Amino acid sequence: MKISLSSRRLAAAVGVLLPLLAPAVAGAQSKTTIRDRARQEAVKQVTSDESRFSVLDGVVTDSLLRPLNSADVTVVGTGARVVTSENGRFRMLQVPPGQYLLIVRRIGFAPTSGMIEVPARDTLRLSYVLERSNNMLDTMRIRGTRVTMRMREFEQRRQQGVGQFVTQEEIERRGSLATADFLRYMRGVEVSQVTTQLWGGTQVYSRREGAGMSDGVGANCAMQVLLDGIILPKNFNLDLLPPPKQIAGIEVYSGAATMPPQFGGPDRRCGAVAFWTRDGYN
Template identity: 30%
Template sequence: MRSIVAGVIAGLMLFALPVAAQATAQSPVSATTNEPPAQLSGQVLDAVSGRPVRAALIGVAELGQWTMADGKGVFRLTNVPPGDQELVVRAIGYSPVHVTTQFMARDSLSMQVVLTPIPPTLSTVRVEAEFEERYAMRLRQFEESRSMGIGRFLDWRFFEKHKNTSVSSLLHGRFGALRVGLAGTDGGNRLLITRSGIPCMPVMWVNGLREDAPSIRLDWLNTSDILGFEFYTPATTPARYNATGAPSARALEPSGGAACGTVVLWLK
């Protein structure tokens, strides 16, 4: 028996391997050669658990020669024509592998095949549908605001795409006038805009309710918390967010109206 030893090719590991007797898939020898055929035997294993993969299909697809692994993952393929043949190994729930192997007349090859499981995943459509159903009311209000065509918006997909980046880094300078700076008595990172050369904090709304305290600290937020982000300059703030009241006497406090602009956050 000639053994194929060592190497990893497209997920296929080849080793010398003693193989138990196995029911044989018999196929006629190719009519293109009079040389005696070769045979291939081996075992198919799971790359993660190391357990046998039963009912895996092994064959030379181009010639239509196939055999199936038994309950121990063991297989034997006979009557393989000499020459370079592309072997295909596939099983339900695993990534298929293809490897080209040279067969010689009367060869008896032994092979161990390692298949990589395909991780179970929910379809993107289903995941997004469940997500949108769970936060339907907040997402609807965010989309209604965005459809008006004024203001600047970032949706949950943006924050999901940048989930390994801090909220401060994502928002700083993104909309020109809006930046992130240290403000407030606790010295935390907050959103600021510049009014008459002086930084001031925009009015903050969270899930439809105005935050009367100084603007929320960005240090407290993770990107995974955010469903939607809206930013309006003083001139573009919608009437429903333009709370009445006199502008703050202190620049680093949110104004009574929207003199420093408005930020609307939709959180989970």
């Protein structure tokens, strides 16, 4: 078989080029392998993170333990929100572990709240009881009007000069990262990190009534904390509040004598701190 001169030249050229192209091909394969490995590691990380998520499984009833449907259940600061079914049950999936504030409300009932500790890779079972209230407005249907009304009342109390106030403009101007930081400027108030209690975190105490911080945690006069008029649990962890960008106003009363009657509650003797949000949880 005869091989032409052009064929010989082509074979020679291929023989010269192959060694030159081999490193580039190997490099491309190596890069592809690196990308694939990085992608696989990312998938593993996401899968690992998701495996830590938990489930909230709960029920809402009235004072006679009858299931309440259409109750609104919100985990503050997460965007997680569900409505109870006909049997009063609710279920939230893919909840990251951590500490949260949960608010439950329904038309015709006084809202309630609670702090929850969500474990990793588990199901947290919850139950809440709502007390009927004849004075509750249909706050979920006219929330915009409700927010406007309460901020008007906020401004009226501010004009009266009783208590201490932080407006939305001041919040935006100061630019703090944590909502609790605004209380550090208040007279008669002390903000402290607590680690010796079950919930701990950032808590607020009155300096005017009860003992001071130097007398130990057991002697402190913990102030009552409200969010959109909802009384929060005693010794509430302020770290669970919405961020400053969601806050429309703050008012502080360091003793019961100056506190408006609508802020009354079981812990009112030590004063109250009321936070109002821009969109409204109630």
